Structures are given as structure tokens and as C-alpha cells.
Amino acid sequence: MGWQVIAFESELEADWKEVLAKATNATLMHQRSFLAYHKKRFHDASLILYRGDRPMAIFPAHREADQVFSHKGLGYAGLIHRPCSFDQEVQLYLQLLRYYEAQGVARLQIKATPSFYSKESTESLPYIMHLAQAEIRQMELSLAIKLPLKVRHKGRKANILQAKRSGLQVVEEGEVELFWDTLLRPNLKKRYQKKPTHNKEQMQYLKEWHPDNIRQFMVYQNGIPLAGATVFFTPNCLHTQYLATNVAGRKQHALDLLIDYLCTAQAAGRKYLDFGHSNECGGRKINRDLFRWKESFGAIPFHHSHYNLSTGAWRHLERVYQWKNDPMDA
Incomplete structure (x- = not known):
């Protein structure tokens, strides 16, 4: 042949x-x-x-x-x-x-x-x-959590437990607009002076074409958004395409709760949660704070x-x- x-x-x-x-x-x-x-x-x-x-x-x-x-x-x-x-x-x-x-x-x-x-x-x-x-x-250098999640960092474990006791609620949403407008864009602008790679219309379009593969999760307290994640689902991985929180969410450890939720309630037999890379300047520099935050969940590095x-x-x-x-x- x-x-x-x-x-x-x-x-x-x-x-x-x-x-x-x-x-x-x-x-x-x-x-x-x-x-x-x-x-x-x-x-x-x-x-x-x-x-x-x-x-x-x-x-x-x-x-x-x-x-x-x-x-x-x-x-x-x-x-x-x-x-x-x-x-x-x-x-x-x-x-x-x-x-x-x-x-x-x-x-x-x-x-x-x-x-x-x-x-x-x-x-x-x-x-x-x-x-x-x-x-x-x-x-x-991409960082990924090998599933099932095993958090060994004492502070991170305490944050997850505290968030669970605070009555925070994780909800899956059909639209990305609230996340983009209240969390993602303001957070990127304030902390990194950047915009998301996709605008909300583009991501909503992709989500509607791939409803099983692109999903939006939010964390609320008394109806107030504290954190969110746009997640890509693939056969072997979950990938947090976008993660964001606000000042109140950081105090309540809303992202800690959300990562724990994704790794447990949404993993469905997948082997990794992909955090993406924490690099700048074409991979020649590392955002140390972001890198260490990902490592605190047990994420390990893979070269890309x-x-x-x-x-x-x-x-x-x-x-x-x-x-x-x-x-x-x-």
C-alpha cells in the first residue's frame, strides 16, 4: 500500500x-x-x-x-x-x-x-x-496537576477547607459574559495590563459550537460572583483556559475551591488538569508568583x-x- x-x-x-x-x-x-x-x-x-x-x-x-x-x-x-x-x-x-x-x-x-x-x-x-x-x-514550561488531586501544601489545604465552610457555591453557567465583564477583563487589566486573547463574543461562539468541550464555571457567595474559570475539556485533560477572581474572592479563597471542584467533581477519569504556562518573554522568564501558586496545588512542570x-x-x-x-x- x-x-x-x-x-x-x-x-x-x-x-x-x-x-x-x-x-x-x-x-x-x-x-x-x-x-x-x-x-x-x-x-x-x-x-x-x-x-x-x-x-x-x-x-x-x-x-x-x-x-x-x-x-x-x-x-x-x-x-x-x-x-x-x-x-x-x-x-x-x-x-x-x-x-x-x-x-x-x-x-x-x-x-x-x-x-x-x-x-x-x-x-x-x-x-x-x-x-x-x-x-x-x-x-x-507548562504546569499540570496529576489527578486525582493530592494537595500537600498545608496553606492551600486550609484555604480549600475554609472556602468549603464559608458557604461558597460553584455553578456552571451557559454564558461567559458575566465572567468576562466582572472578573476576567478587570483582573487582567489591573494586575497585568493585558486583555484576554478572546473577547467574550468569540468565546461564546466557540462555546456554543463545542458545548461539551468548553464550559464556564463561577463561584458565588450570596449571589455575588467571586471567581470563575473557562475550562476546555479534552479526553485526557481539563485545561483552565481562563481563571480569574476579585478582591473578595481572594479573601474567601474562591479560586482554591474552584480548582478543587474541577479536579474532583469534573475530572471524570481524566488524568491531568492543565494550568498552562507561567512564562514571559518567549519562555525565557517565569512569573514566579503565578508559578508557585500553581505548584502549591501539586502541579508539576512539562516542557512545551x-x-x-x-x-x-x-x-x-x-x-x-x-x-x-x-x-x-x-
Whole structure:
């Protein structure tokens, strides 16, 4: 059976979904309905890789001049594939790079999906990038809580217990507007002089398209909002896309209660809660206070690498083995 690498078109969405359903490292961000949100900003260059007639992998990407990115509009992307051997994964990257080179693409930049999103080990990826002589363009340090939650920090444990005794109520909401207007935007502006990556209309649009994957939680006391979180649900993780509280919420430890609630009442067999990174300046600096706050819940660090490589690197991968048989037949 031969290889086919085909540029994504809407007629191939069923094949894209088939890979997502079988892949070990697929998440919400790789769905076409999520990528469609960016269609006006980026020139899509996504691919589907086939072995014979069987879709084996997808590659969410966009093109700018002679470079392809996977993906500037997403927190992470890269090659999303069915369970496969190391040899097979090497062959997938070889075929992908060779295709892009033939299309006049000179460089490929990959923002890899963090390892804890995968159901299986992803330790092979850094080595494949090494074989392809890729450069690490940027590296961040993501922090994730391994579930079930085990808080060992005495102060954090006391805060959670106090919040539970204070009559605070966690509520799931259908709209994000209250969170954006009363907590998120004011908090980011005051503490960091920043705005959310998404405005409330954009997030509400994404939430309505993915109601099971994007959910909004609020913490109230006597009907007054104290804290909130916009949470992305993926097969292996919960990701707190946005977290915010106010002065009253900090005094009542509302975020402590909310994190505990997400890790217990909403985990549903997932293995991690992803806090995201606490980096600044392209990963070269760390917001120490934010980093330590996440660590106090038992969160542990995972590197998140951004790779830059030549599309001609498929030749390096071709020379890794003296191929006696096609690895896809193994």
C-alpha cells in the first residue's frame, strides 16, 4: 500500500474526524469546527496522511509565504495520529516534510502538543526532531496537576477547607459574559495590563459550537460572583483556559475551591488538569508568583517545545534506516 498526502478540503472532514476519534493525542483544538474560527485570519495548509485508503494522521497548519506553521492560532498542534510504532511515526514526518517541500515550502514550524494531552507516550517526538536537525525556536514550561488531586501544601489545604465552610457555591453557567465583564477583563487589566486573547463574543461562539468541550464555571457567595474559570475539556485533560477572581474572592479563597471542584467533581477519569504556562518573554522568564501558586496545588512542570525545521529534512529521516521493508507493514 502506498502513501498519499492530501491537502484538507471540506469533503474530507469525515476522514479528519476518523483520525481524531482514533488518535492518541487529539484534543478540542484539532477539530475542524475549532479551526474554522480562524479561517479568516490564516491561509489553511492542513494535511491528511493516508496509508492506502486509510487516513492515518492529520496536520493542522497554515501557510505564510514559504513557511508553514502548526499552528499560530492554536495553543498547540503538530502531527495528530493513530497509535503507531516509532518507525511508523518517522515515516509520517518524512512524508509530511517531503510533501511540503514539493509545494514550495522552505520551513516548517511546529508548536507541539504537550505530552500530558496524549494517551500514550510522546517521548519519540523530541528524538525525531533531533534526527531532522530541527531547532528549538521556543520552549515554555507548562504546569499540570496529576489527578486525582493530592494537595500537600498545608496553606492551600486550609484555604480549600475554609472556602468549603464559608458557604461558597460553584455553578456552571451557559454564558461567559458575566465572567468576562466582572472578573476576567478587570483582573487582567489591573494586575497585568493585558486583555484576554478572546473577547467574550468569540468565546461564546466557540462555546456554543463545542458545548461539551468548553464550559464556564463561577463561584458565588450570596449571589455575588467571586471567581470563575473557562475550562476546555479534552479526553485526557481539563485545561483552565481562563481563571480569574476579585478582591473578595481572594479573601474567601474562591479560586482554591474552584480548582478543587474541577479536579474532583469534573475530572471524570481524566488524568491531568492543565494550568498552562507561567512564562514571559518567549519562555525565557517565569512569573514566579503565578508559578508557585500553581505548584502549591501539586502541579508539576512539562516542557512545551516549538520546533523550526527545513522541509528538506525528510532526507535526514530517510537516512535513519536502511529501509529493508516498509515500516507500515510491521
